[in-house]
Amino acid sequence: MPSIPVPTLLRLLDAERLPLAGDWSHRAPWPGLHTVLLRRQLPAPGWQAPLFALPAQLIAGLPRAVPKRQQEFLLGRLAAHEALKAAGCPATQAWAGQAERRPVWPAGMTGSLSHTDSLVLAVAASTSTGVRSVGVDLESLAPDPEAVRAIEACFDEDERRGLAACPHGLLGGFALKESLYKCLQPLVGGWIDFEDAWVRWSGDPSQPARLTLRKTLAPAFPAGHELQGSVGFFEEHVVAAVAC
Template sequence: MSDAPAIEKALAELVPDGAASARRIPETVGDTLFPEERAAIARAVPRRRAEFIAGRACARHALFRLGQPAMAIPSGPDRAPIWPDGFVGSISHCEDLAIAVVARCPGAIRSLGVDIEPACPLEAELVENICTAAEQRYLANAANAGLLAKTIFSIKESVYKAQYPLTHTMLEFLDVELVLDATAGRFDAVVANSALPPLGGRFRIEAGHILALTYIAA
C-alpha cells in the first residue's frame, strides 16, 4: 500500500498558486460517476473501472477545493477529460493511486498536465525511444540514470496532457526535449514544430512514486 498522504502532500506542493489537487486509492472509492461519464467504461474490466472512478473522484474533490459543486467530467472521443466551463485540469493513475489537478480558467493557468508513475528505473532498451540525444547525454553523467530516465518518461506524459487541449496534437516522446534541474525538481520543455511557448513544470520523487506536473501559463 502506498503512503498516500505523503504523495498528496507532495502533489499539493507541486501545484502552482491557484490550482488544487487530490488523490484517491482505486478500489476504495465508491461509484459516484455521473451518467454521462459511464460511456467511457461501458465495456471496461474491473481494474480500469476502479481507476476511472478514482480519477473522477479526485477531480471532483480538487474542483470542490476551488469551490465548484460536483459536476460531470465526461471523456472526449480522444479520451481527454471534458472539464466544467471555467476550469482546466488533468488526471493520472497508476496501480495504487489516482491523482488530479485543476485550476480556474481564465486565470493564471491555461492548461495543466499531470502524471504519476512507480519510481522504478526505465528499462534500458526503451531509453532511446523516450529520451533525445541531449537527454541521453545528461543521463550519461547522472548517478541514478535509470530513475531519471523514467522521470523523463513521466514528465513527457504530463507535457503531452498539458499541450493536448490547446493543440489537439498527438506527440511522440522524441518530439519533446527536456532540460531538468534535478536538485530543484523543475524542468523546461520544448515541443518540436509547435507554436506553443516553451513549457515548464515541476517533478518530485516521493514515497515510491514519480509525480510530474506541466503547467502552461496564461
C-alpha cells in the same frame, strides 16, 4: 454532489485519500493548482462496482471493462470531482465528462488525471488563475522491461545523457513528456511526439524542469517556446506536471 460521503464512496471502491507528501503541489510553480491523490487496492476476484450507491454523474460513461479498469475509471472521476471542488467549481458542476477516452472539464476549469496500479492522481485549476491547461503523470520507480525500453527510446542521445546523470532522471524526464502531451494536446490538437520537446531537469525535486519545443505546434507554441515542469516523488512513484 455525492449522495453519500466521499470517504464512504472511497471505501466502497477500495481506496483511500492520501496527503501528497513533500508538498509537491505547493512547490509546483502555478497558482491555484489543486491536487487529490488516492491509494487504491486492486479489485479481488469477483469484485463489482457498487453502482447502487454511486452518484449518476460518477458512473456516466462507465466502460464495459474488467473490474480493474472500472475501478480506475470511477476513482479518477471521484478524484477529479474533489479536485474541481477544491479549485472553486460548484459541487453540482464539478464533474469531468469524457470524449474519445479523454476527460472533458467544466467550463472555466482545467485539469488532468493519471494512475498506476496503486495510485490515482487528479489535479484541477480554474482558468481564471492564469492556468490554461495542465498535464500530470505518475510512473512507478520500478517500471517493467517493456516500459524501460519505451522510456529510453523517447530521448535523443544528448538528452538521455543529461537526464541519466540524475537519480531517476530518465523516468522523471519521461513523466514530464507525458505531462507535456496532456497539457498541450487539448490546446493544439493532433499528435505530439516525444521528440517534439527537449527536457532539462537537474534531478532535484525542489528545482523546476524546463521543456523546450523543438518544432512549432501552433502559433502560440512555436519552436523554441519553453514551458516549466515540476517533478516529485511519492510512495515509490515519480509524479510530474506541466502547465501553461
